[in-house]
Amino acid sequence: MATLKRINQDDLRNHNLSVVLNQVLRSPQPLSRADLAKATGLTKATMSLLVSLLIEHGVLREGVPLVQAVYGRPSTPLIIAGGRVCGIGIQINTDGYGYTVLDLDGSTVAERWVDRDLHEVDADEIFADLDAMLLDQEQTLREQGYILAGTGIALPGLVTEDAHLIVARNLGWENIDLMQYDVIKRLNVVAGNESNMAATAHLPGYATQVHDEGMVGPDGSxxxxxxxxxxxxxxxxxxxxxxxxxxxxxxxxxxxxxxxxxxxxxxxxxxxxxxxxxxxxxxxxxxxxxxxxxxxxxxxxxxxxxxxxxxxxxxxxxxxxxxxxxxxxxxxxxxxxxxxxxxxxxxxxxxxxxxxxxxxxxxxxxxxxxxxxxxxxTRDMRRPALIGAAQIGLRKFVDNPLAYLTADSVA
Structure with missing residues (x-):
């Protein structure tokens, strides 16, 4: 029974951490501990513990305290620290292929795109090149101290949940098991249709810090x-x-x-x-x-x-x-x-x-x-499917932060 209790406590803490991260990411303005407690319904004591954990692991940092009144303690805004958690997005399209690395704070860490006509090109060749490109990038991210939350790939075709590309007619590809490729297996890539990935990129605060209201709200339709x-x-x-x-x-x-x-x-x-x-x-x-x-x-x-x-x-x-x-x-x-x-x-x-x-x-x-x-x-977003794919990867951290933070502590 003691083991069951410990697991339940960890699950609850993981859920609460995810709730806090979601709230921070979706807010255009920095929130204090008190703001977060009020918005989430969590107690101030619980919020203090959760925020301390996120600060300790470099996910959040404290901003400059704001004096809101003559009396009372200053309000300290909490900000996504940047430089700690990232996600990789990959895209293969008719006009080329490449990747981007997004930080949890919404900034672009690295990107590379190869302009090329991909009509009827050999899939093995493209995935081999992506593998080589990303091996170098992964090493760089490790050296920079990043936690790689996850990776998504956007493809112009029908893709199943188990990473099987049924057809991408404009590429001339059919019936491809994506798990045969080293880059997909190594990074445990989430594969999806490019339109779905692009749509995800338009949801403010989905997996990166929102900086404005966006075209639709976080819960928009x-x-x-x-x-x-x-x-x-x-x-x-x-x-x-x-x-x-x-x-x-x-x-x-x-x-x-x-x-x-x-x-x-x-x-x-x-x-x-x-x-x-x-x-x-x-x-x-x-x-x-x-x-x-x-x-x-x-x-x-x-x-x-x-x-x-x-x-x-x-x-x-x-x-x-x-x-x-x-x-x-x-x-x-x-x-x-x-x-x-x-x-x-x-x-x-x-x-x-x-x-x-x-x-x-x-x-x-x-x-x-x-x-x-x-x-x-959409005029101000270049390659939204690529951005959305990276956010799909980052979302793994937002949904299950404790797994990454625990692994980080062990490392």
Whole structure:
């Protein structure tokens, strides 16, 4: 019975540490011990012990005391220390691959990206290169005294919970067991769809210190639409990505917007991706075909031609715009989530076009008399899926801090 009691006490302390970390990460303003006790419902004595433990292990530090009144003790703000806990994010996309290392305080510790066309490239080659890149980075993190909480990898395809890539059509990859690769096994990598990872990056305070209110709150609900060569999506409800029964929810790019439309790479006809995907728009405009249509130069040419009002580019854009509206309306009707965040090439819409899209969506949604749709554009976040993957890794520490702190003490 004594052993059972000790385990329960450890579980309770671990839970309370996680609650404290969540509260600190989600607050744009530094909180004192008293603020944390009030926000969490924990006693001041318990809070003092928990904070002392986090300070002792270099996770938190005390800021400059604030004198709030003539009488009474100054309030001491608590701040994520930085330089102690980090997470690694890996991404493989059609335009390259690489990694980023995020500190718990939200700063970027290190990053590396290889620009490369990855259509039909050999998966073994890419994972071998990532392995070599990250071996060097891991050694550097150890020398800097970092605790590596975890690692996530964002992939443009369907990925199962047991790290099996079913298909990534824009890479030409199918049926790949990711656990065969040393880098995945060594770092115990959490693999996921890039849209889900990108959506996670938009949740303020999810696993890194929040510095502003963000586009949505920590417990926000929104639809994320990732627009690139392919189009992906994710549904976030109450601060959590809705994975679905098998982990494949949110595939907005493969909603059919025209049943007799062109055939998509997925095999169906008239998918959103056929009309509004980056490569599809370039090809339909006749500017380039095949791999050349997927280049940044090609989409830049298309965008400029649309801006200049040139035909047939402008007509292609109008059809793509209508397809985007149609798919977003269907997703809002299905999910009852009224906020949509768009990332990627469609996030470069002008203010006027964003407003026009929002107005069209509002006009068409079923509950238009009761629900107000919001279309938001991600412009200030470079490679959100990469950031989200690192946060997935960091979240392991936030959810189970005592395991890392105990291991750190032993080391």
């Amino acid at each position: 929104f639809i994320y639409v990732s627009t690139d060569i392919g189009i992906g999506g994710a549904i976030v409800r109450d601060g959590k990505v809705v994975d679905g029964g098998h982990g494949f929810a949110g595939e907005i790019g493969h909603l059919s917007v025209q049943l007799d439309g062109p055939q998509c790479r997925c095999g169906r006809h008239g998918c959103l991706e056929v009309y509004a995907g980056r490569r599809s728009m370039v090809e339909r405009a006749g500017l380039a075909s095949g791999d050349a249509a997927a280049s940044q130069q090609a989409i830049d040419m298309f965008t400029q031609a649309v801006f200049d009002g040139a035909e047939p580019m402008h007509n292609v854009y109008l059809k793509a715009f209508g397809a985007m509206v149609s798919a977003i309306v269907s997703t809002i009707n299905l999910s009852d989530v009224d906020t949509v965040i768009i990332g990627g090439c469609w996030a470069q819409l002008s203010a006027e076009e964003r407003e026009r899209m929002q107005a069209e969506v509002q006009r068409q949604i079923l509950a238009r008399d009761k629900v107000e749709a919001h279309i938001l554009l």
